[in-house]
Amino acid sequence: MKIVAVNYHIYKPCNLRCRFCFATFRDVRESLAVDDAFRLLRLLRDAGCKKLTFAGGEPTLHPRFGEILAEARRLGFVTCVITNGARLANILDGQASDLDWLGFSIDSAREEAQAALGRGSGAYVQKVLALVDEARRRGVRIKLNTVVTRLTWEEDMSELVRRAYSDGRDGSFRSDATAQSGVTWTGA
Numbered sequence: 001m002k003i004v005a006v007n008y009h010i011y012k013p014c015n016l017r018c019r020f021c022f023a024t025f026r027d028v029r030e031s032l033a034v035d036d037a038f039r040l041l042r043l044l045r046d047a048g049c050k051k052l053t054f055a056g057g058e059p060t061l062h063p064r065f066g067e068i069l070a071e072a073r074r075l076g077f078v079t080c081v082i083t084n085g086a087r088l089a090n091i092l093d094g095q096a097s098d099l100d101w102l103g104f105s106i107d108s109a110r111e112e113a114q115a116a117l118g119r120g121s122g123a124y125v126q127k128v129l130a131l132v133d134e135a136r137r138r139g140v141r142i143k144l145n146t147v148v149t150r151l152t153w154e155e156d157m158s159e160l161v162r163r164a165y166s167d168g169r170d171g172s173f174r175s176d177a178t179a180q181s182g183v184t185w186t187g188a
């Protein structure tokens, strides 16, 4: 069996503390050295892998992520990064051409729900949408990754999705809009 797509959890640390996070990797002590990461990429390419998705933790926090992403591009992979946007602006500035896809982690259109889930302190949705706009301007394809929780399972996120795939210029979307209100947080 050929493995054509691989998720590479490149970096364990993360700037957020999502309550549902499974990416604790307690058995992983550190990241691969860059030379070893390059070697891994070559091995994957030689084994027939076509698509590489960088995940974490938060991959954009990896101190040498740009070099590894560039190497993935050089080797001909379709590239994707799953991100909460931490240091994505820098990557988009210098290396948008090395990116095919960005997967944005976003679980609600409501800032208070995102904050309750552990994603920042109240401006997460707006930050992600600004990065989505920037990515689309630079020709990077986007997708949204959503964890459904007890806090959000009844929420209609269609307006948020429409906003993400438009340029947002009509101003109709408000991230504090209560797509579903009255749900009490009791845990993920």
Ligand code: SF4
Pocket (backbone or CB within 6 Å): 014, 015, 016, 017, 018, 020, 021, 022, 023, 056, 057, 058, 084, 105
């Ligand atoms: S952003 Fe992702 S890796 Fe970071 S804490 Fe949240 S779920 Fe975990």
